[in-house]
Amino acid sequence: MTSIADSQHTFIDDDLSADLAAAALDLARRFHDGATLWVISPQWEPHAHHVAVEFVHPVIMGKRALPSVALVEPDPVAQARVACQPGDLLMAVASATEPAVVDAMRRAPAWGALTLWIGSGPRPPAGAAHHVLWIDSDDPMVPATGRFVLMYHLLWELTHVCFEHPGLLKPAECTDEVCVTCSDEGRLGEVVLEPADVTSLALVRTADGEEWIDVSILGDVSTNDMVLVHAGAAITRVESEVAR
């Protein structure tokens, strides 16, 4: 218990402070473009509520209120799926093994959401979220010691600093001709409506919105299946280790 107090003076090291800075700039850019920040924390719902109230009702007078909502229903994936729109932000405060969060983070790119993951203990695999803000401690009591609170407090404070730099809030321009984001290559999609029959198209959502997609190579597809979309067709199914 003393170890938690003692270790905190090195709590935000160079790497984590750089991660926080990059995350704050992305948050500010997305908010600037009209994003809503959705927050899930299946094991520790109060943290989700704290993040939301932090952004909605700032403790410093004069700071702008930003849209943020805690999603605390029993099925956070279903709640985030319907809440997220392209350009939004999805934050999780959870351990790396929380099944609902693993699933939500995997699906978020198809919803067009930028993801942030705050937690402690073993880290999520590389690339599991756009921004992983992690406390490398195996102590299971970390979530109750104020360290997560510090993390999202800092994120809020830094985000508001970014608003003072309007020139940096424009999205990074995409000029490369074969840019992955702009090309039709392997975009992650989630099935919204299954095809009515074998010759029909399926309605699939990707980061760019909804589109009718040929899924005939895949055979049976069901609502909420994850697929890879290329040139108007679903070319492969993306299986999940936790989804089923």
Add this chain to the structure above:
Amino acid sequence: MTNAENTGFLYPFIESEETDAKSLLDDLAASARGKAAESARLQRESLAEYDDAVTAAGIQLAERFCRGGRLYTFGNGGSSTDAATLATLFSRPARGRPVAAWSLAADEAVVTALGNDVGFELIFKRQIIAHARDRDVAIALSTSGNSEDLMTAIAEAKRRGLLTVGFSGHDGGRMAVAEDLDFCFTVHSQSIHRIQESHAMLGYRLWSVAQEHMVRSRNGVHAS
């Protein structure tokens, strides 16, 4: 984009806007490290200042839990979420012995019914009247120490024989001088964020002491 180019002459300052995020990111990272260091310093200082009092309070909590007492936590806004985290720490700890504890802001039906019918300043007091037995504990969290809904609930809790604990900030406000509080832990800072981070650490320490004492009180010392 095209639009911005065509009308660029109207907004000459756009040309002078910064476009390289590097120095901002460096500033943000340095700021994060500075604030985190301040948070840690304040936590250590608060733990040191209230070492004896938190120990005494934790032992009294344990004694009440052993008699079947329950814990009610409450606060407003961010502090209500910290109150909920603290209640969860007692009722659903990752290790140790769980005890009955809940946040009085958790039930929106109760909170909105009371707020609408009898007034916001009574949302916690009326719940204390409904729930409290003399072996219970009430913990109030406020960064100002002045919230009316907390003060009325604390007074009611004291009247009913509960152990009353307050977490306050700044100069302690009304909580610091309230005779109805058995213990008041004021975190001396002007920053609401830093105060809340220290409240969490003090609450964690309070839980640790109570846990230690609960395993000890009947069976002698347990290896844990």
